[in-house]
Amino acid sequence: KNQVEQSPQSLIILEGKNCTLQCNYTVSPFSNLRWYKQDTGRGPVSLTIMTFSENTKSNGRYTATLDADTKQSSLHITASQLSDSASYICVVSGDILTGGGNKLTFGTGTQLKVEL
Amino acid sequence: DAGVIQSPRHEVTEMGQEVTLRCKPISGHDYLFWYRQTMMRGLELLIYFNNNVPIDDSGMPEDRFSAKMPNASFSTLKIQPSEPRDSAVYFCASSSLAGVHNEQFFGPGTRLTVL
Numbered sequence: 001k002n003q004v005e006q007s008p009q010s011l012i013i014l015e016g017k018n019c020t021l022q023c024n025y026t027v028s029p030f031s032n033l034r035w036y037k038q039d040t041g042r043g044p045v046s047l048t049i050m051t052f053s054e055n056t057k058s059n060g061r062y063t064a065t066l067d068a069d070t071k072q073s074s075l076h077i078t079a080s081q082l083s084d085s086a087s088y089i090c091v092v093s094g095d096i097l098t099g100g101g102n103k104l105t106f107g108t109g110t111q112l113k114v115e116l
Numbered sequence: 117d118a119g120v121i122q123s124p125r126h127e128v129t130e131m132g133q134e135v136t137l138r139c140k141p142i143s144g145h146d147y148l149f150w151y152r153q154t155m156m157r158g159l160e161l162l163i164y165f166n167n168n169v170p171i172d173d174s175g176m177p178e179d180r181f182s183a184k185m186p187n188a189s190f191s192t193l194k195i196q197p198s199e200p201r202d203s204a205v206y207f208c209a210s211s212s213l214a215g216v217h218n219e220q221f222f223g224p225g226t227r228l229t230v231l
Binding site for chain 2: 034041042043044045046049089104106107108109
């Protein structure tokens with residue numbers, strides 16, 4: 001069964017600190033892995049998308065890594081800000097043809113809170 | 117572009133009533149998705165369309181749910197009759213096969229409460 005597991009479930013850090021969120025998946029076939037940020041009361045917004053051949057991808061203070069051999073990904077947030085408080089969702093696509101569609105498997109997210 | 121537009125943003129209704137959620141995808145996108153999000157189950161795909169044609173509705177929980185896409189710029193998700201367990205946030209998303217990895221862009225969601 002295709003699954004995406006994220007850890008930790010929730011995390012509280014102080015502003016300015018770094019943090020790393022984890023994602024393990026058992027999706028096959030694999031097309032790409034996405035990290036989404038979801039602010040409270042809003043829809044998810046894509047941070048990064050990586051194919052199996054990409055080991056790392058950055059988007060500002062966000063850096064995602066992918067190890068397709070161990071089926072693990074991480075999202076590293078540098079110099080956290082209050083605005084980083086959100087849910088971070090790992091999503092794996094098994095749709096080789098289109099990279100999307102109904103082959104998306106969602107994690108349940110990591111709830112991050114950044115405090116002063 | 118205004119992004120994916122959903123209406124209403126909030127809906128409160130009583131059990132047994134019909135509920136219609138609306139979505140306007142990003143212009144030019146050829147895929148449209150309906151999702152449901154709850155605390156317990158996270159995001160779940162209900163149905164998706166390609167070029168206005170339903171491709172996979174296996175995520176639709178039961179016959180009370182139906183979705184239509186009469187044209188490229190409009191889709192509806194209908195629940196009839198609604199039940200308290202349908203309470204959730206419903207998201208519409210759209211994407212383009214021509215885009216990078218068919219990235220999906222989500223709307224702001226409709227928060228549905230069934231009393």
